[in-house]
Amino acid sequence: MRYIKYLFIIAVLVFSYSSKSYHAHKQIPPYYQLELQGLNNRITNDLSDFPGSAYIEKQINRFRRQWELQGVSLAVVKDEKLVYAQGFGLANQLGDVVQPGYLFRVASVSKLITAVAIMKLVEANKLQLDDRVFGPDAILKDSIFNKVRDKKLYRITVRQLLAHSGGWSQRYGDPAFNSLTVARKVGDQAPANIRSYYKFIASRRLSFPPGTQSSYSNMGYMFLEQVVATASGQSYEDYIQDNILIPNGISDMHIGNSYAANKRPNEVSYFEAAGSNLVPEYNGSGRMVAKSDGGNPIELLGAAGGWICSAIELARLTTFIDAEAGVPDILKASSIAEMTDNTYARGPLGWKTTLNNGSWIRTGSMAGTSAMIKRTNDGLTWVFISNTSSWKGSLLSSDINQLMHKICSRVKEWPEHDLFNYYPIHKLELTASR
Structure with a gap:
């Protein structure tokens, strides 16, 4: 036997x-x-040793020293196979080395996950991209929207929220990262919740007519979380886990927590650039805290910036939405085309940048996090995540891109194995x- x-x-x-x-x-x-x-x-650092490993390690560690990044996780997919997965540096204050399966906050990379959820609901005929979002005859029928200051709010569509063309600008700061201010302006007690943001937009004028311009809006994606929940009949996180992630073998992606004390066992600690200022705790306690530990409302950011995941599971998700021929995609070709359409104020959806040469890019940055995905037209996709934020903020993505271009230009032959x-x-x- x-x-x-x-x-x-x-x-x-x-x-x-x-x-x-x-x-x-x-x-x-x-x-x-x-x-x-x-x-x-299943995946550990010792599985990615091949002739190019030493060069990659040298370049990543040089980059870590240059930008004072405590830990980095890198996953490389070639022709839809996970050919390289490696952690570098420190995962936490205990000195543990980053492993490929460790979880990181990925900030605005969360928007790509949200866009996939929206497109799945569109394919299931549970909503349409041109459906209106706010008002008595729209998806979100909260009574707060029965009376609004700017009637153009009623014209905002799902597509416009996805494409950052809903009508809000960041001329006076980003409301998503100023939840204490939002709560105070609408007369709510902190911490702010999503209905605080409903009141906020209902009481203000839009910066431009919906669909006419594009201005990056985390707040717009926060509302998309409610769109997913309303259209699906499940919570946003449950819908994505039950219908997108777990059925495709991705079992360890979650909405994160605002506090280090509540992080998951395999989640890294977060580090900020030297000299970073303390901020008021998001719950209104009056305490001064690190932005990465109680300063930002991770759960409230949710669909805009709240997900935690490993580089390898994030890389796995990209293989299901990459329009490549090997692994069957979980979205129709028409849905992927919608997501990657780079017509101004119409797309892309979820992706940050989609170029005509076939490169698709999604970046994410917040206190304690620097993340980037890039899919290229030569069968390569890479995921780079760090548990450290830089003084450069979102501009660090340009340096990450240059680093990975150098690595991918030098490493001509990747392993044949598929670690997936x-x-x-x-x-x-x-x-x-x-």
């Missing part, structure tokens, strides 16, 4: 490495799936011996 069990183990391993699509792993019997699940638990389909044999042996 033990011999038969080990024959089954070998068969599973051969099947795992030969499969082109992750979805095929659902053929593994449920008893064995219990031990095989969890990409973040890697399963440690000791876990299989443990299961088979029961």
Whole structure:
């Protein structure tokens, strides 16, 4: 009997490495799936040693020293296979080394996840991109919108929120990161909630007519969280986990928490640039805290900037929305085309920049976080996340891009393996011996 069990183990391993699509792993019997699940638990730093590793390590560590980044996680996908996954530097104050499966806040990379959710709901005929968002005859029918200062608010559509063309500017700061001010202006007690923001937009004029300009709006994506919940009948996080992530083997992505004391066991600690100022705690306590530890309302940011994930699971998600031929996408080609349309004030949706040469870019930056995804037209996609913010803020993404261009130009041959389909044999042996 033990011999038969080990024959089954070998068969599973051969099947795992030969499969082109992750979805095929659902053929593994449920008893064995219990031990095989969890990409973040399967991938470790020792799996990415190849002739180009030393050069990559040298360049990443030089970059970390230059910008004083405590920890970095890097995942590289080639032709939809995870060919490289490595952590560098410190994950936390205890001195633990970053591993590929560690969770990071990814700030505005969250917007890409939100856009995927919206497009899934569009494909399910639960909403349309041109549906209006606010008002008695719109998606969000809160009574607050029965009376608004600027009637143009009623014209804002789902697409316009996705494309940052809803009508709000950041001329007087970013409301999403000034929740104490929003609560005070609308007469609410801190901490502000989403209805505080409803009151805020209902009592103010838009900066421009919806759809005519584009101005980056975190607040617009905060409202999209409510759109997803209303259209799906589930909470925003539950809908995305149940319908997008978990069915595709991505089991460890979550909305994060505002406080270090409440972080997940495999979540990194967050570090800010030297000399960063303390700010008032977002809940109105009056205490002065680090922005990365109680200064920003991570849960409220949610769809705009609240997700935590590993570089490898984020890389996995991109393989399902990349319009490549290998792994079946979870969105229709028409939906991906909508998301990557770079017509001014109409797109892109979720992505930060989509270039005509086939490069798609999503960046994220907040206190304690620097993140970037880039998909190129030569089959390469890379995910770079750090648990440290720079004094350059969002402008660090340009330096990250230059670093990765240098690495990808130098490394001509990546490993042939696909770490997405890697399963440690000791876990299989443990299961088979029961």
